[in-house]
Amino acid sequence: MKKVIRPSMPAFPKSTLATNPVNDAYANKVVGGAPVAFSAQAELAANEIVVLNAQTLQSGFRTPYFIDEIRVSMMTSPYDATTVGDSTTFPTRAFTGLSGAVDILFQTGDKMFSADFVPTGLMAPIFGPLDYGSAYNDTVATVTRSRAFSTVRWLLPKPLFMPAGDVVLANVRLNDPFGVFGDYWTSGAKAVKVTVTYIGRLVPPGYTAKTRDVPWLAWFSKLASESWKSSQTRFRNPFLIPAHVQRFVSRTYAVKYESASPVENYFSELWQTGQVPSTAVPYQELKMDDSRGYSIVPRYAPIGMVFDATRKVWTFGRELTSREQFNMEIRNALPTPALAANTDYLTNIGLIGYRTEDV
Amino acid sequence: MKNNTLSPILLFATFPANSAGLMPPSFTSSVPPLEIYNPNKTAMLVDQLRFRVSSPLATPSTGFNQDGQGYDSRAGGAIGIEILLGSIPLTNRTVTLGALCPRYIAQSTRALRFNGYIDGPGNDPVFVWHLPKPLYVPPLVQLTIRMVRQPLYPTDTPQLDLFQIVQGLSVAVVGRSLPSDFPVPGEIDVPFVTETQNNNPALTRFVSKDSDLVNKSNVPLDVVMFTGYNTWFGRETEVVVSPNPTFTVQMTASNGTMLIRDPVPFLAVFPSSKNILPLSARLQPGEFFRAELECVADTPAFGLYNLAFTAIAMHGSRKVQTPGTLG
Numbered sequence: 001m002k003k004v005i006r007p008s009m010p011a012f013p014k015s016t017l018a019t020n021p022v023n024d025a026y027a028n029k030v031v032g033g034a035p036v037a038f039s040a041q042a043e044l045a046a047n048e049i050v051v052l053n054a055q056t057l058q059s060g061f062r063t064p065y066f067i068d069e070i071r072v073s074m075m076t077s078p079y080d081a082t083t084v085g086d087s088t089t090f091p092t093r094a095f096t097g098l099s100g101a102v103d104i105l106f107q108t109g110d111k112m113f114s115a116d117f118v119p120t121g122l123m124a125p126i127f128g129p130l131d132y133g134s135a136y137n138d139t140v141a142t143v144t145r146s147r148a149f150s151t152v153r154w155l156l157p158k159p160l161f162m163p164a165g166d167v168v169l170a171n172v173r174l175n176d177p178f179g180v181f182g183d184y185w186t187s188g189a190k191a192v193k194v195t196v197t198y199i200g201r202l203v204p205p206g207y208t209a210k211t212r213d214v215p216w217l218a219w220f221s222k223l224a225s226e227s228w229k230s231s232q233t234r235f236r237n238p239f240l241i242p243a244h245v246q247r248f249v250s251r252t253y254a255v256k257y258e259s260a261s262p263v264e265n266y267f268s269e270l271w272q273t274g275q276v277p278s279t280a281v282p283y284q285e286l287k288m289d290d291s292r293g294y295s296i297v298p299r300y301a302p303i304g305m306v307f308d309a310t311r312k313v314w315t316f317g318r319e320l321t322s323r324e325q326f327n328m329e330i331r332n333a334l335p336t337p338a339l340a341a342n343t344d345y346l347t348n349i350g351l352i353g354y355r356t357e358d359v
Numbered sequence: 360m361k362n363n364t365l366s367p368i369l370l371f372a373t374f375p376a377n378s379a380g381l382m383p384p385s386f387t388s389s390v391p392p393l394e395i396y397n398p399n400k401t402a403m404l405v406d407q408l409r410f411r412v413s414s415p416l417a418t419p420s421t422g423f424n425q426d427g428q429g430y431d432s433r434a435g436g437a438i439g440i441e442i443l444l445g446s447i448p449l450t451n452r453t454v455t456l457g458a459l460c461p462r463y464i465a466q467s468t469r470a471l472r473f474n475g476y477i478d479g480p481g482n483d484p485v486f487v488w489h490l491p492k493p494l495y496v497p498p499l500v501q502l503t504i505r506m507v508r509q510p511l512y513p514t515d516t517p518q519l520d521l522f523q524i525v526q527g528l529s530v531a532v533v534g535r536s537l538p539s540d541f542p543v544p545g546e547i548d549v550p551f552v553t554e555t556q557n558n559n560p561a562l563t564r565f566v567s568k569d570s571d572l573v574n575k576s577n578v579p580l581d582v583v584m585f586t587g588y589n590t591w592f593g594r595e596t597e598v599v600v601s602p603n604p605t606f607t608v609q610m611t612a613s614n615g616t617m618l619i620r621d622p623v624p625f626l627a628v629f630p631s632s633k634n635i636l637p638l639s640a641r642l643q644p645g646e647f648f649r650a651e652l653e654c655v656a657d658t659p660a661f662g663l664y665n666l667a668f669t670a671i672a673m674h675g676s677r678k679v680q681t682p683g684t685l686g
Contacts, residue, residue, distance in 0.1 A: 294366050294536065295398040301371030304485065305411055305531045316367050 033202035036065055043077070043190035044102075046176035051169060052196055058167040064203040066159040067168065070106075071197045072120045074098040075149040079184035079191075095148035097121075097269040100253040100348065101181075102194055105171040106215070108162070111357060114217035115238065117173050121251045121269070122219050122350025124154035125311035157246040157354040158213035159200070170196045178255040178344070180265045211356050216243055219350035220328070224284065224339060228331040235351050236291075236325035245326075245353040248314045250274065250307045252284075257342035273312050274303025274347055284347055286330045290320075300331065303347065326351075368403060370395045370532040374506050382528065384510035392501050395532050402541060404493040405534040408504070410456060410486040412438070412528055435460075435486065436590045436668045438528060439507040444549060445500045445682040451553035451575060453507045457588035458554050458672035460486035461635045491583045491676045492548040493534065500682050504530055509558070549679045551580060554672035555650055563654040565669070569613070572673045573647035582675040585610075585636040585648075587629030589669045606654040608671070612640075613647045622653060625669070648673060 036059060040052035059065045076095055095101075099121030106113035162168070172194050176182070185191040220234040237243040250273045257265045274284045285300035297306060307314050320326075330347065339345075372394035376382050397403045435457025442449040450459075496502055506528055553575075555567035574580040587608070607622035618638070619628065628636055642648075650671050 290366070292364070294364065296367060297369045297371065298398045299371050299394060301369060301531060302411065302529070305371060305409055305529065306369055314367070314369075318364070318366055 033065070033204050035199070035201055036061075037197055037199050039195060039197040040170065041193060041195045042172060043193045044172065044174035045188050045190055046174055046179075046181040046185070049171060049173045050194075051171050054167050054169055057170065057196070057198060058165070059162070059202070061202060062164055064164050064207065064209075065162050065200050066203060067156060067162060067198045067200040068159050069156060069199045070123070070154045071151065071199065072102070072104065072123075072154075073149065073151045073195045073197075074102050074120070075193050077185070077190055077193065095180075095184075095267055096150065097253040097255075097267045098148060098150035098192065099152055100251060100269060100346065101175050101267060102192060103173045103175050104196070105173075106168055106217075107171070108160075108166060108168045108214070111214045113215045114219075117171070117175070118217045118219050118350065119175070119251075119348055120152045121150075121253075122249050122348055123217065123352065124152050125247070125249060125308075125313040154352075156215055157244070157352060160214065161203070161209045161212035161359065162200075163359055168198065172196070177346070178257075178265075178267060180255060180257075180267045183265050209359055212359050213354040214357050216353045216355055217350065219348060221346055221348045222284070222330045224332060224345040224347070228329065230330075231326070231328040231349075233325060235328065237320040237322055237355075239355050240322050241355055241357070242322065243320050243353050243355040245316045245318050245320060245351060247316050247352050248307070248349060249352060250303055250312055250314075250347065250349045252303075252345055252347045254343070254345050256340075270345070273307055283333050284330055285333050286328055286349075288326060288328045290327065291323075291325045296326070300329075300333075302333070303330070303349075320353075365538060366399075366536045368397060368399070368534055368536040370397070371529065372504075372532075373527050373529040376527055380527075382506075382508045384508050386508040387505065389503060389505040390530060392503065395502050395504065395530075397496070397498065397536055399536045400498055401539045402498050402537045402543070403496050403534050404537060405496055405502075405532055406490060406493050407531075407533040408442075408488045408490070409531040409533060410438075410440070410460065410488075410528065411530075412486075435588060436670070437509055439509045441503075441505040441507070443503040444494065444496060447549055447679055447682060449494075449550050449552065451551070451571075451573070453505075453509075454552050454554045454672055455509065455556060455588055455670040456486050457590075458556075458586045458670040459552055460488045461584075461586050462633055490550045491674060492550065494550060495544060495547040495681065496534075497543065497681060497683075502532065504532075544681055546678045547681050548676045550674070550676045551576070552672055552674050554670050556668075556670040557652065558668055565652040567648075567650045567671070569647050569649065571647070572650065572671070574642040574644055574675075574677075576677055576679075577644050578677045578679070579644070580642040580675045580677045582638060582640040582642055582673055584638060584674045585629075586672045586674065587625060587634050587636070587670070588672075589625060589629075606652055606669075609651045609653075611649050612642075613645075613649070614643075616640075618648065622651075622655075625652070642675070 038057045038059065040054075040056045042050040042052055044050055076098070100119050102120050103117035104120055104123075105117045160168070174181070174192050174194075181191050216239075218235050220229075220231045222229040252270045252273045253267060254270055255265070255267050274286075283302045283304060285302050286297060286306060287300045288297040289295050328349065330349075372390040374382075374390055375388045377386060382388075436455060438456040439453030440450065440456055440459055441453045551574075553572055555571035557565040559565075606625050608619060608625045608628055609622050610618040612618060652669060
């Protein structure tokens with residue numbers, strides 16, 4: 001047999017640091033290895049789906065690593081449509097609901113985090129004012145154009161062990177359910193830039209894992225214009241193994257269409273989840289039980305009372321056996337609200353958890 | 360099927376209003392007990408109580424929580440809450456809502472009012488009381504939550520019309536439903552909150568009664584914090600600057616301990632970001648704290664509103680024998 005000469009791996013360069021971070025005994029014992037961050041970016045047009053560059057999201061060290069958190073930042077491009085609203089209104093109202101418009105589907109190997117795209121706003125509790133989205137003015141020539149941006153920081157329920165060479169693919173979609181993006185950008189124009197970053201640690205030498213905790217996401221949504229909706233099988237454990245539910249998160253987004261010229265439609269996030277401004281009825285209510293018959297929220301309660309007022313989450317700490325599910329119903333507080341013309345509100349409720357799978 | 364799972368639970372109930380749907384000053388009502396009874400028929404651990412004051416009307420002059428007039432954050436001072444577990448009191452009489460529930464985010468309820476970018480009524484302020492320790496509620500033992508609409512001024516004024524709670528006051532009991540085979544503890548930690556309150560705007564000096572911030576039980580009380588709540592000229596006091604009048608607080612204990620020896624500005628002790636003074640103290644039965652408030656305003660033109668409404672609440676917990684069933 002012909003002998004195959006494989007090129008030898010280059011020697012690891014001598015570190016100029018006081019200690020080599022990969023072999024640092026202290027770092028490996030205490031923090032589990034040198035910290036790492038991998039990032040990828042893409043610009044999306046409305047309704048476009050992009051698979052982020054897997055190579056830049058992958059460890060170049062060819063060693064196993066943990067992913068501890070996932071950060072997503074989103075920013076709009078300066079708008080280029082000619083029939084748009086005044087720039088004073090744009091920065092303060094439009095597109096601060098980016099976390100509800102950018103959806104992501106994560107997958108590693110054959111393990112998917114969710115059955116479908118999930119809005120980034122449902123992946124984590126609120127971490128600070130930027131989570132609500134904000135806007136700033138970016139002067140271009142003599143015309144003031146503005147950008148909106150939003151960030152989400154998702155601390156995974158449990159660190160995700162990644163075998164050497166493995167990667168978490170991020171499929172990103174700019175969801176434009178109400179067609180508002182089309183008012184500010186011409187068709188096909190790249191409206192939003194999305195950056196996904198994985199923050200983690202290299203695994204100490206010699207560490208092996210037979211199982212790993214893979215995140216699980218689920219969600220459902222209801223418009224205020226719908227009088228009632230049920231989650232049905234949205235919050236069912238689809239796996240053949242138990243799944244741990246860490247928390248629920250809820251955000252309400254508002255869309256408003258202005259028919260008068262100049263166009264000033266916008267898509268923003270409400271401060272208080274489930275609070276539907278209305279002259280008749282102000283909020284949405286939910287009740288909840290599980291497939292065992294346990295009452296969790298036995299009587300309809302305002303969503304703003306169910307979820308933590310500042311972080312918009314409900315920390316749960318409950319295990320679902322295989323095929324077990326939560327049943328959730330949302331309705332408008334009776335009677336059906338009289339919404340302002342050309343306005344609607346979208347309440348999203350997400351589940352964040354994990355299941356333990358073989359590596 | 361056996362109830363063998365520890366599961367979160369949230370019990371929501373609304374305090375009934377009067378026949379006109381209002382809660383005028385001195386009105387009192389209790390949550391219907393069945394609405395805060397665990398339907399899983401097991402014991403539960405209560406971690407939080409969340410109160411919400413809802414007044415969804417759009418126009419500022421007719422809503423309790425509406426902006427524009429300056430009378431927009433009095434919900435915390437206008438409601439007193441009394442809680443009992445069976446016959447075991449969690450509060451000494453009623454405790455002002457704004458003192459029972461520390462400021463939940465680094466803003467007053469007034470700031471919580473704005474609903475982002477949509478025109479319409481503001482957000483309903485939510486007051487959250489994190490119990491010092493989870494409260495074990497045995498099955499079949501009644502949890503009673505009563506509210507009293509506290510008048511903010513001793514005499515009727517037109518402003519009182521703004522204080523009618525139109526939509527209502529509601530509460531969510533948030534906790535965990537225990538498995539049916541969870542062993543019944545012999546004794547439980549029961550929170551206890553008591554307050555001293557000044558509701559006389561004419562006063563420039565106030566001293567609490569010995570019976571206010573007192574341990575009334577026959578077991579030691581572990582005090583974990585004080586909360587301070589003040590409204591002045593229609594809004595929750597937020598900053599220690601003019602034109603808000605400056606008033607100071609001193610606190611001593613009946614056993615001679617000086618908690619706050621020299622007069623210190625009230626808002627320096629109970630800052631606007633989180634109006635609590637944490638501490639770790641043990642009060643023996645009958646021991647008490649005394650609070651002295653004194654106005655040192657350099658703006659005498661503000662006259663009657665020198666101290667306005669001020670409440671200081673003492674939060675603690677004590678061990679109590681697990682109550683039996685009342686049926």
